[in-house]
Amino acid sequence: MTQYDTKYDVAIIGGGAAGLMCAIEAGKRGRSVVVIESGKSVAGKIRISGGGRCNFTNIHCRPSNFYSENNHFCKSALKRYGPQEFIRMVENHDIAYHEKTLGQLFCDNSANDIITMLVKECDWAGVKIKTNEMAENIKKSEVGYAFNISEEAIECASLVIASGGPSIPKMGATGFGYDVARDFKLKIVDPVPALVPLTFGEDFIFDFRDLAGVAVDVRVKCAKTAFDEALLFTHKGLSGPAILQISSYWRSGMDIIVNLAPNNNVFEELKAVKESSPKQEIHTALSAILPKRLAIYLCEHSKVWGPLADLSHKKIQSVADQVNAWQLKPNGTEGFATAEVTRGGVSTHELSSKTMESNRNPGLFFIGEVVDVTGHLGGFNFQWAWASGHAAGQYV
Numbered sequence: 001m002t003q004y005d006t007k008y009d010v011a012i013i014g015g016g017a018a019g020l021m022c023a024i025e026a027g028k029r030g031r032s033v034v035v036i037e038s039g040k041s042v043a044g045k046i047r048i049s050g051g052g053r054c055n056f057t058n059i060h061c062r063p064s065n066f067y068s069e070n071n072h073f074c075k076s077a078l079k080r081y082g083p084q085e086f087i088r089m090v091e092n093h094d095i096a097y098h099e100k101t102l103g104q105l106f107c108d109n110s111a112n113d114i115i116t117m118l119v120k121e122c123d124w125a126g127v128k129i130k131t132n133e134m135a136e137n138i139k140k141s142e143v144g145y146a147f148n149i150s151e152e153a154i155e156c157a158s159l160v161i162a163s164g165g166p167s168i169p170k171m172g173a174t175g176f177g178y179d180v181a182r183d184f185k186l187k188i189v190d191p192v193p194a195l196v197p198l199t200f201g202e203d204f205i206f207d208f209r210d211l212a213g214v215a216v217d218v219r220v221k222c223a224k225t226a227f228d229e230a231l232l233f234t235h236k237g238l239s240g241p242a243i244l245q246i247s248s249y250w251r252s253g254m255d256i257i258v259n260l261a262p263n264n265n266v267f268e269e270l271k272a273v274k275e276s277s278p279k280q281e282i283h284t285a286l287s288a289i290l291p292k293r294l295a296i297y298l299c300e301h302s303k304v305w306g307p308l309a310d311l312s313h314k315k316i317q318s319v320a321d322q323v324n325a326w327q328l329k330p331n332g333t334e335g336f337a338t339a340e341v342t343r344g345g346v347s348t349h350e351l352s353s354k355t356m357e358s359n360r361n362p363g364l365f366f367i368g369e370v371v372d373v374t375g376h377l378g379g380f381n382f383q384w385a386w387a388s389g390h391a392a393g394q395y396v
């Protein structure tokens with residue numbers, strides 16, 4: 001017997017979105033492929049994604065929906081495998097889907113439809129999947145790379161790291177891929193939680209506890225980036241799509257500016273009500289623009305109360321400013337425990353944007369979330385997983 005029990009053309013560590021897509025493409029090319037997955041079954045994150053319905057892509061996908069130290073890196077892979085390519089696979093499997101909002105495509109029934117499709121495609125492509133297995137002791141070998149799983153020593157010509165990022169550790173997510181990258185001397189862009197609720201100091205939480213559950217459509221801005229989506233007050237701070245989106249751009253110490261009524265010039269509207277209905281209380285007038293609980297809170301917080309006729313323009317302006325340009329300083333995020341993705345990861349300067357192969361370690365590939373490419377909320381992260389998996393699958 002040789003030093004190794006089994007040889008494959010391609011070994012993929014991680015049976016998530018990116019790893020399975022890569023396996024399918026490599027298998028279709030006639031390569032012998034094994035997927036090593038540490039979980040009991042593959043694709044745990046697909047199963048829980050999109051509230052159980054998997055927002056599997058976004059029809060408006062553009063390179064500007066992704067951030068990275070090198071914003072050009074994602075272009076090549078996305079150009080060769082865009083949303084339409086994945087939609088074609090979904091339709092070939094007769095999976096019912098719908099557009100929810102802003103180009104976001106979800107399964108009608110269940111995220112399991114996507115997993116079943118990927119596993120079936122792997123099967124058709126002759127891919128071997130080994131679950132409940134951790135790859136250990138990864139090293140270079142004569143033909144490429146070698147590693148151990150529980151009772152097997154595996155050698156492969158191409159090794160693909162598709163182990164995701166450390167977000168949601170209770171699902172078994174770890175920084176494994178970064179450790180492999182470091183072992184092979186690749187640079188890592190500091191991984192931090194992204195698409196994550198923002199947290200605030202004790203005073204804020206105390207103040208805003210009564211607003212928990214209130215949702216409002218806002219424009220939230222951090223430095224030069226802005227998003228128009230819903231904001232949700234929670235017991236811990238702020239969440240909802242607008243906050244998750246901006247969290248990926250927020251850095252410690254920065255302020256965010258929230259416009260709670262982006263389609264209203266609140267000062268002008270309150271002035272108009274003052275003229276037409278001078279006896280109307282300011283919080284009542286504001287309740288026509290904002291949820292009532294929030295309107296009352298803002299008036300109390302600004303210490304501006306009573307009939308509009310009794311209020312100076314300066315006082316009305318101070319309330320309007322709270323609505324149209326509310327400035328807040330988060331003290332942190334909820335961290336990897338609830339982050340949907342990880343910003344940062346294996347530096348794109350280390351990889352070929354065409355193949356995802358390490359520039360200094362031929363035969364070693366990194367795909368999906370482990371790479372320093374992070375998508376906006378709305379199906380973009382899966383699209384990156386499909387596109388980067390597909391790109392590597394053509395070359396492994």
Ligand SMILES: Cc1cc2nc3c(=O)[nH]c(=O)nc-3n(C[C@H](O)[C@H](O)[C@H](O)COP(=O)(O)OP(=O)(O)OC[C@H]3O[C@@H](n4cnc5c(N)ncnc54)[C@H](O)[C@@H]3O)c2cc1C
Nearest residue numbers: 014016017018038045049050055163164368369379381382
């Ligand atoms: C709650 C939640 C909801 C989300 N919803 C959406 C959504 O609707 N749309 C969207 O676009 N994105 C969504 N995302 C983000 C999306 O899930 C990720 O971007 C995507 O799963 C990344 O794919 P990946 O294959 O790179 O990594 P993963 O899907 O994380 O797959 C990595 C796999 O590798 C395995 N693994 C890890 N280490 C090892 C090891 N040492 N050995 C063997 N196997 C290992 C893991 O068990 C895992 O199965 C969501 C994320 C979360 C947490």
